[in-house]
Amino acid sequence: MINTVFYSWQSDLPNNTNRGFLESCLKKAISNLKEVGDFSIELAIDRDTKDEPGMPDIIDTVFKKINRAKIFIADISIINSGSSDRKTPNPNVLIELGYAAKSIGWDKVICIYNKDYGSIEDLPFDIRQRRPIIYSLKEGNKDDAKEYISKSIASTIKSLNANGSLFDIINDFHKVQVDTEILTIINHLRKIIFGYNQELSFELISEFLNIEDIAIVEVLTANRFIGFQVFKRWEVNEKKLQDIVNKVISYHSHGKETATIIIQLMQWTVAFDSFNQLRKNPDLFLQIENSPSHFYAVEGKAFNERNSEFPDRFILLKRLNNEKSQVSDFGDFIETQKIEGLIFSYKLNPKYIENYCKHIRAFISITEKWLDHTNGEFIIDNAKMFEIK
Template identity: 30%
Template sequence: MKYTFFYSWQNDLPGKQHRYFLEKVINVAIKKLKDKDIVFDLEKDTRGNVGSPDIIDTILQKINNCSIFVCDLSAEHVPNANVLFELGYAVNRLGWDRIICLFDREIISPEEMPFDIKKNRLTAFSPTDSGEIKRLSKILENNAVSLVKDGKINDPFLEEEKSYIDKIILDVLYSFSEIFYGTKSLKEISKLLECSTLPEVEQSFPSYLALNDYSSNLELAREKLKEFSVSSLFPSEWRNTIISLIKWIRSYQLFVSEIPRTNPFPFLIENEIPGIKVVSGKEINPNNPALSKLVLQKLDNDKYEVITSTEYAAREAVLLSKNIKIKSAMKDEFCDYVKGIKAIANHWLLITGGEFLLSQDFYVLGRKNH
């Protein structure tokens, strides 16, 4: 997962010794954490946006979504009211374990702090002391490592919701990785996401890999968009990712559809795939999605096993048991769709910690690939 520091800063003290000094401390800690494969970002309040009608809601949402709250309590006699308000909200939402309170020892002492603050852990600093940035950043780094290691900043609810989006993206990437590399696994998906230039696809491949219209994924994405739109618990970038996914799936559905179209069907239809049989998933199990098709591989004893599933709008899924090949004139357009889902996936990984969560509700881990 990707974590965040929320920084509540003083706006009535010299920025060089406080706001920007502590911002540098946090950024140094973030860099050190990245070296340990722990990804943090810095979020700040938006007090500078004077006149914004939803300024408080924006700040509170950022605090809700942050992993660790860092505040500067430096002030003569009584800390800044804005900082105290944000701290109070953070205590209620996050708990003291995920809060780091800093104060300039040359301006205020712990004894001058409100009682409910001074009884908790406070960290003094002096912006004029040499080596202070290194010392403070190490404190933040150690706290972050400890919280991550102890599982205190992993939100099970957000992780569960993230796994649904991961599932939508992975379903598409698994198919494309098999088209380009001949097999599907997380290793091939990583290769696909990291490549700067897509491999050439000259060979034919099973049609069920490319003709999936991801109808149930589209339905799931729309459900999640509704959830994310009515709750402040989810970062706005999550909603943006869902919207991008919905647009991509709808466009891809038109691209691979056999319905009358202005553009030609993008694939050449070739031979039957030996030993492959395609049946309606709905007929096998009424709980399966309406358009689901099960792809079966014939075994030696004349029985079949399910090797994958796909979704296909045509009632008679004749094409799904055949190999197909991308028409030369359509390769660029096909690759544009692959690049599109790659961009969505890479951005999603960037904002959610750089890894996919494989929920056992969706995937049977350790199952042999077909």
């Protein structure tokens, strides 16, 4: 997992004394940390709209990147030392600094100040009391200054990591739980889109999350499904997300946005579950064939009679030969009519294709919002992913 250090720079001062010079110091600090035996965190430098395609909304992009950063570093050097007006650092840097202080906390903020362009007393009081790293290239050797700055940055990061401040264990724990639910839902939906012939992989997850609406419509129009693919209930996922929401709300450090996105996921499971129910849309899927000979479904109780956590669980098995079968899918089913048709073949009623596509798109959009909010990647709990109980 790559953890970002967001670098808030300014171009008002010479590149070789500030922006470029400080970035080289930061790279050296990260390089030095990699050489420390007990420090195993991978860090990368991020800034403004770096690596963002097209023409992104700059403010929104920067704020999202700050939200995801583990460390925020700001060049707060005075940019108007020759002016008779009030001395100030770069205004954009100050905006980003204020946002970072609120978003990730002052303890994860490192300010750097070049005193060649102004006295430390020129800084606003609330910033100078944060004990910035102060350097001068006029009073000493540039290499010495670089060594001092890089060591100061590395020391701060090591201290944060050592005392547990660099990572929020509770936040990370809840992220793993949400990621597991999202990946479980993706695992079910991708079987509708891609069928049972492809194994779940990061490449397939990426393909699913990047699929266009026109491709979804084409699949839903052309494909034939067995009941097991499309008759699943989503109450188990809803309940798990509800439990996570309750914990997140009680843990105040998460913030409103985290809880909001999880609630949106939970609401999606409720809406999609309702859309699929017979009482809501009894003709959603139209039966076209009898059962395919190579699939059969069994109750989960056949594998574990004591399992009370998933009383409505069924397992889909694919016959390999007369003696062996392999698990192809699992899911929860309640409606008797659907249970009786788990291995029959169906097609999606054309009048529902557009709405079905909208439900899938809504889930993908919420997932993208979650990834934007949580460092752009999934954290997988390998011990529990897709466990069949």
